[in-house]
Every structure is written in structure tokens, then in C-alpha cells.
Amino acid sequence: MLTEQQFNTITACPLLSHVAGACLWKLVESVHVQHFAARQLIVREGDPGDDLYIVESGSVLVTSRDVRLALLEWPAPIGDLGIFADRPRTATAIAETDCTLLRIATPDLMDALRLTPEVWEGVALWFAEFAYAKAMDEKVRTHNLRSQLARLLLSRADPATGAVSLTQIELAEILAVRRSTIQRHLDAFRVAGLITRSGRVAILDHQGLEREGLL
Known part of the structure; x- marks a missing residue:
């Protein structure tokens, strides 16, 4: 059973902010809570992108080829690109501090999203905003x-x-x-x-x- 804070983390995650109803409850049932100690590896660049993580507490450092890319905190998603593109992880994530993450396996996430097709509009909006922000950062x-x-x-x-x-x-x-x-x-x-x-x-x-x- 998730705590109220963990439930709020799911609904606050930008990627899942449009999720509601049956889709939301399916996600809640699928969540696994995982704890990581500071400096512990969470995912490695090149590994299969088979899980979505959401930062519930603490901070996570994202790197690629030893280059620092981002420091993620509540309620940021981790691994979203690999899941929807069906590609290997594009970056490595390491716990910067002791942290708690909510993990949702790819099949469970997809099953939940199929329950409410209209939530894909929110997913598309998230990726559009992500692509724009990345383009501006690159500029x-x-x-x-x-x-x-x-x-x-x-x-x-x-x-x-x-x-x-x-x-x-x-x-x-x-x-x-x-x-x-x-x-x-x-x-x-x-x-x-x-x-x-x-x-x-x-x-x-x-x-x-x-x-x-x-x-």
C-alpha cells in the first residue's frame, strides 16, 4: 500500500500528470518502492530500458560518458525515453543522496495507459516539452x-x-x-x-x- 506522499508523487510526475481514473489505479497497484544509498547505481547507460522510476525523495545524478547531465529530484521521471522508444538507456543514474524511487515495470505502465487512451495526449505533451527544452539547452x-x-x-x-x-x-x-x-x-x-x-x-x-x- 502506497503512502499519501507516494500517491502524490505519481500524480505530480510531469510524465503522468494527465493520468486519472482506472489508469491511475492500475499504476498505483503496479508500483514498487525501492531505496538506494548515496552513490549507489540505479541504471547504467546501455542497459535495457525496462522500468520507469520516479524520484520520491532524495536526489539522483544523471551522467553520460562521465559528463554530468542533470540532478533530478521529486517528482522527476527516470528512464522515460528508453521505455517509450524501446531503446537502451541513454544515460547512467546514480543516487546522489540516499533516495527513494517508485519503480513501474514497462508492461505494467503500458497496460495502464491502454486503459485510458486519452492520457497519451499528456505523454505526447511531456515529450514535446522535453524535446524543446533539450533543443534550447543544446543551443x-x-x-x-x-x-x-x-x-x-x-x-x-x-x-x-x-x-x-x-x-x-x-x-x-x-x-x-x-x-x-x-x-x-x-x-x-x-x-x-x-x-x-x-x-x-x-x-x-x-x-x-x-x-x-x-x-
Whole structure:
């Protein structure tokens, strides 16, 4: 039997906020309460996405390839992408603090949602909002990275020749991104006439690159 707080956690979860009636009670019957100690693994990136978790208390750190993505608290869902896309986990979740999670197995979740087809509108809205937020976050990260790269190139350029002393691999390591990401931004700088890439990078337009670094 769930507590009132745990029941409220289900209805407050953004993914399930439109659930009601028979669907809601089916979910309540399917919930398993699990406790995790701080630093305990909850799900691992690449594992099958066969359960949905909802944070009932505590906080959960989400990472991908050792990059910190989010810190989730009540009443955030964990594992929603893998369940509905039928794909492996896209990230690793680790208990940041001692925490309690509500777990719903995929078959139980799908059975519940089929009871009230109109709740799929709420699920679709959740994913639309998630996709928009992710796109905006990516836009901000891309903008910040472009500025950081511009400043890094300026700081490592020879004052006389404009030649940059770092390789693309070294630039990627300093900025903690993939080399392909660095190449994409360098190509944009080259097309804008700010740098040349004959071998190593050399700055052609210091003022233009300085403006990029200030954006």
C-alpha cells in the first residue's frame, strides 16, 4: 500500500500528470518502492530500458560518458525515453543522496495507459516539452562552446603569425568535447574568414574572433 506522499508523487510526475481514473489505479497497484544509498547505481547507460522510476525523495545524478547531465529530484521521471522508444538507456543514474524511487515495470505502465487512451495526449505533451527544452539547452551549450573555443584560440595564437599551438585533439581535451565538435566549429570559423586550417589552425581575423569570444 502506497503512502499519501507516494500517491502524490505519481500524480505530480510531469510524465503522468494527465493520468486519472482506472489508469491511475492500475499504476498505483503496479508500483514498487525501492531505496538506494548515496552513490549507489540505479541504471547504467546501455542497459535495457525496462522500468520507469520516479524520484520520491532524495536526489539522483544523471551522467553520460562521465559528463554530468542533470540532478533530478521529486517528482522527476527516470528512464522515460528508453521505455517509450524501446531503446537502451541513454544515460547512467546514480543516487546522489540516499533516495527513494517508485519503480513501474514497462508492461505494467503500458497496460495502464491502454486503459485510458486519452492520457497519451499528456505523454505526447511531456515529450514535446522535453524535446524543446533539450533543443534550447543544446543551443546555449553550442553558443557557449563557440565563444570558449574562440577565446582559447586567441590565447594560444602566436602574436606574429596567428598560428595556434594546439592540435584539434588538444583543443577537444581542454574543452571536454569530441574532436568532431571542435572540427564543426572550426569549419564555421573558417567559412566566416576568421581562421585558416592548412595544417594547424592560424587566425586570420583577430578582431572577428575576439567578437566571437565576447558573444
